[in-house]
Amino acid sequence: MDDQETGASKDRAAVTGDEVKVDLIAFVVAVNDGEPCVLTIGQADTLPSGPFALEHRSLQSGLRGWVEQQTGHPLGYIEQLYTFADRDRVGAERRQRAISISYLALTRKEQAASSPNCGWRSWYEYFPWEDHRSGAPPVELNVLRPRLIEWADGAGDAATRRERRQRTATAFGLDGRHWNEELTLQRYELIYEAGLVQEAGSGRDTTRASLVPSKSMVADHRRIVATGIARLRSKIKYRPVVFELMPQSFTLLQLQRTVEALAGRLINKPNFRRLIEQQELVEETGETSVDTGGRPARLYRFRHAVLDETPIVGTKLPVARG
């Protein structure tokens, strides 16, 4: 960064020695029996990951390789989430810089016989306050909200107090605002900032008395998951990615339940059906499913042709306001 002269090329030559390690991290999602799940490895709650190496043809293929090797699970849909520089690692002899590239990937559970070293866990074990399918959960009403308000009011100056209350209110839909399921990351950051959650291996292991009951993850993996949930909740509204999580054929209610699992909130049934039908996202298989518990339901399959037809627009899924 220190040199003479104009051009970028010269600067580049000057600092040519700086090399960093690159890690690829995957947030792999599946929906199993109406529960949205994340793929973890090892005993600890860890996302599949590995370094980007010379033998990898591309970033994505590197990621696929690591996930398949660590979990036995082939990946379908992949989307880049975010790239961030890790806090300085202390290398063997010198300061070591590292960056992580995180990805969102969608699959089906049955896709493969998973290796014994990995498993599926519900999102909501890590983010119990994100599941609003039965209204605001107790942990939010009884623990989170009072603690956050306490934290906000505990700030030194009035400006900070106002700002914290403001953020809490928007994040959780207080004071007449609406709950917005896409604010998963903002909520996590708020809770983290307030010291109400703690991650394994984080610097601050000051075993605080008043933590919100929730499963933690290694390093910053829970933050990556929060980013991925937010992205997915946003994406299902304008791209037909839900079908990556569905079996070959399904009933409309199964499809609805999957969307509800991801969004963490309930959807009005007739409206959901209307939207799916008028967008022609699916077509009937001609068969019906009997194990509905009531009247048999028609089975549908995804119309793959829509991927060519509407590249961006469409696939708006109605998520009721509250």
Add this chain to the structure above:
Amino acid sequence: MDDQETGASKDRAAVTGDEVKVDLIAFVVAVNDGEPCVLTIGQADTLPSGPFALEHRSLQSGLRGWVEQQTGHPLGYIEQLYTFADRDRVGAERRQRAISISYLALTRKEQAASSPNCGWRSWYEYFPWEDHRSGAPPVELNVLRPRLIEWADGAGDAATRRERRQRTATAFGLDGRHWNEELTLQRYELIYEAGLVQEAGSGRDTTRASLVPSKSMVADHRRIVATGIARLRSKIKYRPVVFELMPQSFTLLQLQRTVEALAGRLINKPNFRRLIEQQELVEETGETSVDTGGRPARLYRFRHAVLDETPIVGTKLPVARG
């Protein structure tokens, strides 16, 4: 992060030697006199960039440093675009891997006295087919469309022909479809794939006779710009980022012209005003502007409070359908 046991860690230890270079690249945007512009450096059409180095506190601060150094321009709003692995560079002694992290940044032209080594160029010099403010431009009607159809029909098998025509039709709104201004990247990729554009320093310098008239850029920089335009065109519809490009106070028509410049299409005036007002994005300064050419217009300023109020929802800008 490196230890023993449980799958991932062992693999990680095995390939621990792989290090790569990381480049930071900025697509810096300003709107000058109704033209959306990109900041370039040097004689060639190159985006500001530089390697991520040890002295950088974070990726973003590294990017800010390089842009400021190369152009004298301080950056305001920054957003990550995409991280990709470059094609293998051949290093001095061994194979050298490199990845690039690209960013979208918004500023105002007057922000600083720019250094002589850089300049602002209209987007539409690089993407003449993206400016639909006066309808579909001649270059699209007379050159692009026929060449693309020619290319599609020149495919070997029928399936490829159908697929190419399909993609062309959606990208350019043919056969009764609507023009979608957000498909900038898809359009560029299509044109690139068809061999109708060519970049400086790309492998394939087979000076083709029939290129579409447009300015090229160094390496894959034009692709980064296409990604950034698409992101920005999408973003202005749900986040109030336009105001990063506006002066302190402005008339509603100036605001509209700026949005139109970015979107590359015209907006219905009364509807635009209605939407801005009902969202309470702006407030009157109390003053009026005389140099409108007609009746004086009220001056407005951005209500910064909205950033706290509506973190995701809102700021939908109406972009007429056609």
Add this chain to the structure above:
DNA sequence: CCAGTTATAGTCAAATGGATTATAACTGGA
């Protein structure tokens, strides 16, 4: 003073989207 230009307000119909009701078709137990 008049033609040209822009600002601002108001109207109207079509489309969208949320909520509700009604009826059909199955299961399992009384």
Add this chain to the structure above:
DNA sequence: TCCAGTTATAATCCATTTGACTATAACTGG
């Protein structure tokens, strides 16, 4: 066999949004 419970499917209603248009106001320059 009938009835309660459950789910599927169809249809309707109404408020809001949104695209398109019209009318009037206020300035400029010739």
